[in-house]
Amino acid sequence: MILVVGGAGYIGSHLVKELVKTKEVVVLDNLSTGHRWAVDNRAAFVQGDLCSEADLAEVFEKYPIEAVMHFAAFSLVGESVEKPQKYYDNNVAATLTLLRLMRKYNVNHFIFSSTAATYGIPAVDMITENTATNPINPYGRSKLMIEHILADFAASYGLKYVALRYFNAAGAYETAEIGEDHHPETHLIPIVLEHLLGQRESISVFGTDYETTDGTCIRDYIHVTDLAKAHIAALQGLLNGHLNTAVYNLGNGKGYSVKEVIETCEQITGRPANVVYTGRRAGDPAQLVASSEKIFNEIGWKAEMGLQDIISSAWKWHSRTDIQNI
Numbered sequence: 001m002i003l004v005v006g007g008a009g010y011i012g013s014h015l016v017k018e019l020v021k022t023k024e025v026v027v028l029d030n031l032s033t034g035h036r037w038a039v040d041n042r043a044a045f046v047q048g049d050l051c052s053e054a055d056l057a058e059v060f061e062k063y064p065i066e067a068v069m070h071f072a073a074f075s076l077v078g079e080s081v082e083k084p085q086k087y088y089d090n091n092v093a094a095t096l097t098l099l100r101l102m103r104k105y106n107v108n109h110f111i112f113s114s115t116a117a118t119y120g121i122p123a124v125d126m127i128t129e130n131t132a133t134n135p136i137n138p139y140g141r142s143k144l145m146i147e148h149i150l151a152d153f154a155a156s157y158g159l160k161y162v163a164l165r166y167f168n169a170a171g172a173y174e175t176a177e178i179g180e181d182h183h184p185e186t187h188l189i190p191i192v193l194e195h196l197l198g199q200r201e202s203i204s205v206f207g208t209d210y211e212t213t214d215g216t217c218i219r220d221y222i223h224v225t226d227l228a229k230a231h232i233a234a235l236q237g238l239l240n241g242h243l244n245t246a247v248y249n250l251g252n253g254k255g256y257s258v259k260e261v262i263e264t265c266e267q268i269t270g271r272p273a274n275v276v277y278t279g280r281r282a283g284d285p286a287q288l289v290a291s292s293e294k295i296f297n298e299i300g301w302k303a304e305m306g307l308q309d310i311i312s313s314a315w316k317w318h319s320r321t322d323i324q325n326i
């Protein structure tokens with residue numbers, strides 16, 4: 001059985017939908033940002049807190065866990081600057097408790113959600129796993145700290161793990177049963193689509209003076225279902241002994257500017273956007289684009305969906321008329 005911590009959240013719930021096809025799954029989530037309805041009903045569900053050793057112990061006692069996938073983290077860069085305690089308590093201290101209990105219950109396989117924010121402001125256009133990590137905010141640092149801890153646990157305790165550095169996760173499940181639903185929403189694609197649905201008056205573009213082709217920031221958008229499939233490939237690699245420890249980028253290898261994203265949203269929806277150009281948002285690197293060659297070469301995963309698929313699926317999800325009430 002696979003324990004998915006944070007399996008009611010955006011990325012975790014998409015992973016669970018894929019994972020239940022081949023594995024027995026139990027989800028632990030405190031529902032602070034996740035949703036009970038987002039958890040596939042083929043998975044067992046425990047409402048509990050990663051920060052509570054007792055809640056964690058209950059799950060390990062009750063279920064025969066063979067691997068843990070860990071999605072439960074706070075992930076807003078700006079908030080992490082304002083409230084570093086919250087980020088280090090949850091993203092670092094609680095994860096350490098989880099790792100301690102894994103040792104206690106002899107669970108030795110771990111998949112960790114890391115981030116492109118570990119790179120900070122990279123000196124290269126195409127980021128590989130060898131690019132220097134130099135995070136510029138507590139969120140990125142909290143994730144990199146856990147990566148270091150995992151490497152130490154692997155060396156001393158034989159932990160087998162994969163850390164996956166996500167670039168910009170976006171899109172929704174193909175049936176639109178689940179999708180992105182953050183409160184408040186800060187991510188570009190949902191904000192643009194909510195605007196095009198009439199739920200926001202305008203879109204602000206944060207910065208037009210970056211050293212990029214059109215002056216706006218470039219990001220590597222990856223479909224959340226592609227991300228889910230990468231986790232499953234990594235899990236298989238760990239369980240069949242092909243992988244011991246690994247750190248992989250997860251991206252498409254292609255960057256799009258904020259302007260290009262907005263234009264693609266306009267094309268797909270057939271609706272014009274009211275765009276307001278404003279100053280830079282603190283902490284935004286000009287360009288973050290991933291080389292995902294390493295994971296392709298080692299376990300054969302690559303992204304199958306591009307920006308059009310991402311936005312089309314997100315549009316289907318956001319257009320659901322009942323979405324406000326779920």
Ligand SMILES: O=c1ccn([C@@H]2O[C@H](COP(=O)(O)OP(=O)(O)O[C@H]3O[C@H](CO)[C@H](O)[C@H](O)[C@H]3O)[C@@H](O)[C@H]2O)c(=O)[nH]1
Nearest residue numbers: 075115117168186187188191204205206217219258281284
């Ligand atoms: O209303 C908006 C929202 C975003 N942007 C711009 O759009 C780009 C993408 O912004 P997102 O907030 O969608 O994504 P980020 O690249 O900032 O964030 C991603 O990387 C972060 C770490 O760097 C976190 O992991 C976060 O959860 C993940 O989505 C950025 O240049 C941002 O400035 C706008 O112009 N207007």
